[in-house]
Amino acid sequence: MPELFSIVEKVRSKNAGPFWLTVDIFCGSPAAYARVASGLSSARVATLFKVDPATLKRFDIADLNVVKFSLLRPAIQGTATDRDMHGAGWAPLLAEIEIN
Amino acid sequence: MTRILIPSGALGLGYDAEALARGIAAKPDLIAIDGGSTDSGPSYLGRGVSKYSRSGTKAEWKGLIAARAEAGCPLVIGTAGTCGTDSTVEWLYDITLEILSELGLTARIAVLKSEQPKEQVAGALAAGRIAPLPHAPAINADLVRSTTHIVALAGAEQIAEALKTGADIVIAGRTTDTAIIAALPIMRGDHAGAAWHAAKIGECGALCATNPQSGVIQIDIDSEGFTVTPLADGAHCTPHTVSAHMLYENSDPFILYEPGGHLDVTAANYAALDNTRVRVTGSEWVPSDNYTVKLEGARVAGFQTVLLATVRDRRYVENIRPWVDDISTRHAQRVSNRMGLGPDAYRCELRIIGVDATLGALETRAEYPAEAGVMGIITAETQEQANEIGKLLNPFLLHHPLTREEEQPTFAFPFSPAEIDRGAIYEFCLNHVMELADPMDAFSLEVRDA
Numbered sequence: 184m185p186e187l188f189s190i191v192e193k194v195r196s197k198n199a200g201p202f203w204l205t206v207d208i209f210c211g212s213p214a215a216y217a218r219v220a221s222g223l224s225s226a227r228v229a230t231l232f233k234v235d236p237a238t239l240k241r242f243d244i245a246d247l248n249v250v251k252f253s254l255l256r257p258a259i260q261g262t263a264t265d266r267d268m269h270g271a272g273w274a275p276l277l278a279e280i281e282i283n
Numbered sequence: 284m285t286r287i288l289i290p291s292g293a294l295g296l297g298y299d300a301e302a303l304a305r306g307i308a309a310k311p312d313l314i315a316i317d318g319g320s321t322d323s324g325p326s327y328l329g330r331g332v333s334k335y336s337r338s339g340t341k342a343e344w345k346g347l348i349a350a351r352a353e354a355g356c357p358l359v360i361g362t363a364g365t366c367g368t369d370s371t372v373e374w375l376y377d378i379t380l381e382i383l384s385e386l387g388l389t390a391r392i393a394v395l396k397s398e399q400p401k402e403q404v405a406g407a408l409a410a411g412r413i414a415p416l417p418h419a420p421a422i423n424a425d426l427v428r429s430t431t432h433i434v435a436l437a438g439a440e441q442i443a444e445a446l447k448t449g450a451d452i453v454i455a456g457r458t459t460d461t462a463i464i465a466a467l468p469i470m471r472g473d474h475a476g477a478a479w480h481a482a483k484i485g486e487c488g489a490l491c492a493t494n495p496q497s498g499v500i501q502i503d504i505d506s507e508g509f510t511v512t513p514l515a516d517g518a519h520c521t522p523h524t525v526s527a528h529m530l531y532e533n534s535d536p537f538i539l540y541e542p543g544g545h546l547d548v549t550a551a552n553y554a555a556l557d558n559t560r561v562r563v564t565g566s567e568w569v570p571s572d573n574y575t576v577k578l579e580g581a582r583v584a585g586f587q588t589v590l591l592a593t594v595r596d597r598r599y600v601e602n603i604r605p606w607v608d609d610i611s612t613r614h615a616q617r618v619s620n621r622m623g624l625g626p627d628a629y630r631c632e633l634r635i636i637g638v639d640a641t642l643g644a645l646e647t648r649a650e651y652p653a654e655a656g657v658m659g660i661i662t663a664e665t666q667e668q669a670n671e672i673g674k675l676l677n678p679f680l681l682h683h684p685l686t687r688e689e690e691q692p693t694f695a696f697p698f699s700p701a702e703i704d705r706g707a708i709y710e711f712c713l714n715h716v717m718e719l720a721d722p723m724d725a726f727s728l729e730v731r732d733a
Contacts, residue, residue: 199534201321201711202418207530233645238418242536247527253534255418261324262710263584263630263662268324272641279647 187223188278190215196274201260204270205253206277216248222283228252231280232273252277284505285468285478288314290350291498292487294343294360295335302499302514303346307354309501313446314351315463317486318375319362321579321711322532329581329709331432333364333371337378340364344375345382348452352388357446359453359463361437367457368432369398375454376731383733390451395441396727397456399433399578403725404717412718413578419714426582426712433580433713438542439478440574440722442466448730456726457579459541460486468504479546480566481509483539484528491528494518508564510556520561522553542577542722544570573718576725580713585630586666587705588673590659592680593695600637602685603655607633610679617675622668629663629672666704673702 188194192211199205208223210216220243229236232254240253254273258265266272288311290298295318306314319327323334333340344360351358364371372394383390405424407413415422427433434457443466445453455463461482468478481502489497497515511520529536529548539546547567554562594600611633618624618631636656639646659676663669680701682691719725 197532198322199532200714201325202416202714203534205530205532205534209527231645231647240534244530244536247523247530249527249530251530251536259420259711260321261326261708263587263660263708264632266634266643267641269322272645276642276645276647 184281184283186279187219187282190218190282194274194278196270196272196277198260198270199253202256203253204256204273205251206273208250208277210248210250213248216245216250219250219282223250223280227280228277231276233257284503285313285471285473286311287464287467287481287485287502287504289464289485289488289500289502290314290316290347292317292490293320294318295340296498297343298488298498299515300346301516302497303350305514306499306501307350311354311356311501313356313467314347314354314358316347316360317362317460317463318360319365319367319457320460323365325581325709325711328366328368328434328579328711329431329583329707331366331368331370333374335365340375341378341382344378345386348379348382348388348390349386351451352386357450357453359442359446359455361442361455361458361460361463363454363456366432367397367434367455369396369456372396372454372456379452379454380733390733391449392731392733393445393448393450393453394729394731395437395445395453395455397434397437397458399435399725401428401430401433404433404578407717413715414575414718416714416716420712422713422715427580430580430582430712431709433578435576435578435717435725436542437726438462438576438722439466439469440543441726443470444723444728446470448728450730461539461541464502473504474506474508475568476546476566477507477509477563478504479539479541479568480548480551480563481511483546484511484525484563487528487531489513489515489518490531491525492518492520493524508562508566510560510562512560519559522555522561525561525563526551526553543574544568574722575716575718578713578715578717579711581709582712583707584710585662585664585708586669587708588661588666588669589703589705590673590676590680590701591697592657592701593654593697594657595654595695596692599685599692600651600653600655603635603638603651606683606685607635607657610683613683614676614679618672621675622671624672629661629668631659631661631672631676634658634660662708666706670702670704677701
């Protein structure tokens with residue numbers, strides 16, 4: 184099975200304020216969007232990110248061919264246990280997930 | 284119709300001078316630029332200092348002050364000096380005076396301050412006027428008093444008050460990124476939903492266009508919607524680039540909370556006017572029952588010392604995890620023996636660069652690199668203590684053998700001394716809103732003719 188990055192245009196992750204992270208998958212085409220929207224379950228993403236599925240927000244935005252996930256930061260930005268001040272690492276993590 | 288010129292996403296990021304001149308020639312009603320964000324972490328608010336250099340800030344601000352004089356319209360900066368404390372507002376004010384003197388200009392300057400006295404915030408907490416946002420850390424009066432700085436995010440109402448003074452330049456403390464753009468069109472009776480939506484699209488400058496680094500954009504807001512025009516050569520806005528910007532640094536791409544209400548763009552329509560400009564309609568502003576402003580606060584969370592060693596020996600790289608775990612155990616014993624400090628009295632973490640330093644327990648890849656970095660991060664109650672714990676870690680990172688039988692190895696230290704004292708580290712400790720009877724209650728406004 185291919186990894187997500189090989190079928191989409193771009194995966195981006197950023198802080199959304201100090202308490203949230205947001206990860207945007209720009210699929211690039213309706214076909215890739217359909218594949219991601221149906222082939223990437225929120226449960227798998229929650230497992231990958233090790234977050235409570237109930238706190239994971241998901242937006243499927245067909246107009247933009249975008250699937251977006253927002254999650255609570257595992258460590259509040261900049262605290263001693265935070266490894267990634269700007270939330271850069273979640274994009275490559277998700278980009279390497281295998282997709283049907 | 285109100286025309287807002289936005290030179291870039293933040294003062295300090297640079298802007299295209301030719302595109303700015305084009306924007307000035309188009310006679311804007313206001314020039315708006317953001318001066319900050321929480322995005323670089325809690326240290327700036329904790330210390331009340333700017334992230335960007337004074338020289339870089341001055342050079343860019345000088346260009347905007349000269350452009351403003353030519354345009355004859357107000358120039359507004361929000362969240363001056365990265366964090367928008369009183370200290371960074373005065374920092375930018377001093378820079379402004381230097382620039383005016385160098386350019387031989389005068390200006391009426393409105394100074395809007397957003398910093399909150401701790402006792403007032405503690406009082407508001409006791410009076411039940413502070414409410415947590417979802418998943419906010421628990422707070423009490425002692426925590427409020429332990430902060431080094433608290434700011435409230437001003438909205439359109441406070442910026443409007445500053446503009447009503449007839450100011451040429453508004454230097455604002457912490458504001459929402461959008462308020463500096465939305466305030467004037469709202470004052471002039473343009474569509475409120477369009478004003479806030481335009482502000483969110485425009486707040487990062489040309490990030491909503493095809494050539495994001497070009498900086499300068501112009502937004503026209505009217506009674507029904509708004510039009511976005513990027514001004515740099517070769518920059519284009521498309522319905523996709525504009526609508527996709529609602530995703531950026533937003534946990535919800537359709538709803539944006541602001542003081543006094545929220546923006547809902549669920550029904551917004553994005554249409555290309557030509558191959559450069561985009562027209563947006565259908566954005567809705569939903570006023571709230573109470574007027575609240577968001578609070579940001581930071582406090583000292585200990586003192587840090589950092590060490591870095593790089594490991595190139597293949598056998599050590601292949602065994603880096605057990606090697607690091609062994610060092611952690613032995614170092615903790617040594618700290619206990621030599622300093623009498625138990626594991627709860629400090630924090631020492633060894634992050635393995637090349638393996639999982641970015642993601643930690645989330646890492647899914649298992650390949651090993653040519654070399655690995657081991658970054659020791661020590662957080663303690665005082666700098667002296669953190670440094671002392673670092674000095675006890677130093678010999679392990681330099682010489683610790685994998686097995687007792689082998690000759691003493693040596694690893695690469697890039698620095699002498701190996702211990703790097705980082706000073707105080709800070710943490711964001713508020714994710715709350717404060718209710719105000721009047722929007723100006725938590726803010727101060729002063730006019731200075733310079």
